[in-house]
Amino acid sequence: MTAPLHDNRPGTSGARLPDTQHGMRRRNLSRVMHAVAAHGPLSRAAVASRIGLTRAAVSTLVDELIRSGLLDELGPERPGRVGRPGSALAVSARGPVGIGAEVGVDHLAVCAVDLRGETRARAVRRVGNRGRSPEPVLRELAALVRRVCDDARGAGMTPAGLAVAVPGLVARGTRTLVRAPNLGWHDLDLEPLLLSELPLTVDNEANFGALAELWLGDGIPEDFLHVSAEIGIGAALIVDGRLLRGTRGFAGELGHIPVRAEGPPCPCGGRGCLEQYAGEVAVLRAAGLEPGEDRLGLLAERAAAGDKAVRRALRGAGAAMGIALTGAVNLLDPEAVVLGGALSRLAPWLLPSLERELTGRTGGRACGVTVSGLGPDGPLLGAAHSVVRAVLDDPVGVGAAG
Template sequence: MSSTHKAVRHDVMRAGNLAVVLGEIDRSGPLSRAALAERTGLTKTTVSKLVGDLIDGGMVVETGAVRDGERGRPGVAVRIHGGRVAALGLEVNIDYLAGCVVDLTRTVRLRRRLPADNRTAPPAEVLTRLGELGTALVREAAALGLAVTGAQLAIPGPIDPASAVVHHAPNLGWRDVPVADLLDVPVPVRVDNEANLAALGELWFGAGTALGDFLHVSGEIGIGAGVVVGGRLFRGAHGFAGEFGHVVVVPDGVPCHCGGRGCLERYAGQDVLLGAAPDLATLLDRLATGDPAATAACRSAGEALGVALTSAVHLLDPDTIVLGGVFAPLFAWLSKPVADAMASRLRRMRGTAVPNLIASQVGPDAATLGAAGSVIMRVIADPAAFLAETLSA
């Protein structure tokens, strides 16, 4: 074997071992080097070298002494370090732009949300404003000592992840928009569907950490869903799974922006719910006082949502359904009509096997958190790539 082949093989092995060690610290830390060697099956010498590389790269840090057993001197534990590596999560939604910076411990360090009517502005203008927001967050992160290694953008519509082209986002009015070409931020950017990233946000930052298989429903002006199976996102054959807002609940009903009729979002979306109030805060105030129009709006939306979720339950059989976005603060008024609509349709066939219905623990920040979390998970899965970028910078 040539020296070049040996070097390549060594680099590949080192990259894999770095991922194994960092992943174990992320899952189970703080851990001593001896404990890491025992858990990973690597030699203590190899683990010490890998841990040293991760410390130099700012990905882990030594913490207090820890005793691994009854005998011997206590070891020095290492844990994930939150003071160096960070990720940027961005979101374009119909009525706002948002961004957050999350460090490697999954702690949110910066968060911004800007109201905007993105239905009336050209895509290039929207993405220019988002680029300014993202660039400002990267600079603010640098002032905190954080190096933002990458960004992920959430968009409310089907995305081609390979090309980062938004083929059709009906509520934005976007068709075949090359997002990556129009968005200017000082770090590499990937693009994904808002509902998918919201489900991942719930998985990594909210209730999903304690759940098995769950369906996350994002209630905004549009309605999307993310399906998590065995701790992993289900995307479908072409990456378009989860366009829940366009499930038909009223055949030949109200026309929808997608070109169809009777879609769920025309009966349970944010615009419908806010028909009883000018904004969400006012709607919540009116609901708290028992306002009949506000209560009726939630009941009607909940019933439509329950009808759509019935089909989703028959098809997917999730353990739990998480209501996110604007549905989370409205959960107290939506949950009963949703549950009643599902139960009346499901119990005859399924008995008591009706999914648990809960409110999102991360609410409106789910998509930006999922976006930033996706970058963090890529770093954890391939720390060698980050270390190589750091050395070449």
């Protein structure tokens, strides 16, 4: 009987810091950074009051963060307040940046986000990656990463890490893409192919999309189910502000919840999975359209133009999603379901039938369904912000390595 004593893992960095003087100092440095990043500019006194430490303790921490180039002192606050004027602190615009990258089925994208959360550089390449072999695709991605890093360094910033979003399952704690059916890749370790000198993390695009929603979304709760789709249908679960990854890293396979137990067979081995009713291939077939590039865009366009077959197909997909989500909501009791990624464009035609099923089947007790404001940019932003948050979570450790 061993006990999970304390879980000090901050954000997504996963580091379990020892409960010592040294560990406490590192955690408090992180608290100062998070407070200033989220609410700055702030005076030392305001930081102290926000994080519940004495002003003297905060001053020591702040001095270390200024020396490390992570915080800037903006000069004295404007007069008019009682007492000695404090100097406002802000997160440095010339410190570390997080590099996010995305391998999409029809594009590659890279961006650099600074500690304030601002995108400072960006590169995108439209290219059909389906069926291409991984080597040239990742060579092209590496070239985009180098270009964005050079831009960031040219502006005085230091890339602190690279996070790559991929459209498939990634084994937990590795950089190995286990299956990406829509690219045709499997069991692929990305690290040797990316040849990046930066610390590298790789994760499913649905996971990064959900984290982006958590960190950047407007009015998003700390418990939600984030549903996204490109060709397949993925989901990611945020519970108490953390991503639920699953034992192997494969949690969130909403697309393979059985919607009709005796339905058509699915390549996963199941029958009547949600993807057989609401995946791109199924919806195109129901709408009488052929597969091709940017079919979700085409569906949105036709639906907006009033195409009856397309609207009927999306209604059916929404109803199937409502049935699968009834199971998910009963199991997880989230505060909200968020439709993100490419699904956000189709929401107007999916939502009515989805909500009808979900509300009807839960006796009106289910949570609400909302649509992401981040749209298709979610996974890329989530990747870059995951690096930024790793810096904020352990500022002197990661910052020093950058």
